[in-house]
Amino acid sequence: MSVVIPLPDISYAGGLDLKSAIYERSSVRRFTSRQIALGAVADLLWSAQGHIRTGKRAVPSAGATYPLQMLLAVADNGVEGLSSGLYQYNHHYDVDRHSLQLLHDQSVMGEVAEACFGQTCVKEAMALIAVVSDNSRTAKRYGERAERYVAMEAGHVGQNVSLMALSLGLGAVMVGAFKDDEVARALRLQDGLRPYYVIPVGHPYSE
Numbered sequence: 001m002s003v004v005i006p007l008p009d010i011s012y013a014g015g016l017d018l019k020s021a022i023y024e025r026s027s028v029r030r031f032t033s034r035q036i037a038l039g040a041v042a043d044l045l046w047s048a049q050g051h052i053r054t055g056k057r058a059v060p061s062a063g064a065t066y067p068l069q070m071l072l073a074v075a076d077n078g079v080e081g082l083s084s085g086l087y088q089y090n091h092h093y094d095v096d097r098h099s100l101q102l103l104h105d106q107s108v109m110g111e112v113a114e115a116c117f118g119q120t121c122v123k124e125a126m127a128l129i130a131v132v133s134d135n136s137r138t139a140k141r142y143g144e145r146a147e148r149y150v151a152m153e154a155g156h157v158g159q160n161v162s163l164m165a166l167s168l169g170l171g172a173v174m175v176g177a178f179k180d181d182e183v184a185r186a187l188r189l190q191d192g193l194r195p196y197y198v199i200p201v202g203h204p205y206s207e
Contacts, residue, residue, distance in 0.1 A: 003102040007042035015167035028171025031202030047164035059156035062149035078126035115182035125200030171204035
């Protein structure tokens with residue numbers, strides 16, 4: 001039986017105003033070993049693919065085909081209340097749950113970092129969000145233009161996560177330099193799923 005972990009409810013009040021968040025946003029590549037609060041992880045994942053007032057998702061999707069899935073990789077002692085491992089946020093068939101499903105009960109951070117050419121930001125992160133896609137969902141409607149539309153959608157996710165991280169006092173960086181096949185293996189992706197982003201997150205390190 002799969003392990004399902006409910007996430008804290010989202011509070012829609014507070015945080016930085018949008019103009020301040022855009023102005024202050026920058027890529028953060030060094031992190032402390034301080035744990036990330038589970039509520040912060042919930043907010044980050046919600047900003048990437050959660051439901052909004054209209055009942056649709058937090059990012060626009062061509063034809064509402066929603067090809068993207070969010071995976072959460074957690075380091076040892078990386079997130080309060082979560083063991084290290086690999087989790088999936090929601091599911092195409094259960095998108096209202098706002099929960100995590102445990103996919104693998106051991107840390108995959110080292111494997112993902114190696115697939116990302118050993119980048120320090122991936123090694124040091126307390127957690128990372130992997131944006132993966134089933135392009136066939138969009139291709140059924142848009143054919144060869146699906147590749148463009150999915151890439152645009154992944155970009156929307158990256159911006160939302162970046163701004164949400166800043167609003168929460170966290171840092172994030174968008175990583176696209178990786179070996180696709182190796183990242184897919186590290187994330188235990190099923191056939192037909194393709195990685196687009198690896199997003200390390202954590203508390204920013206300041207000297």
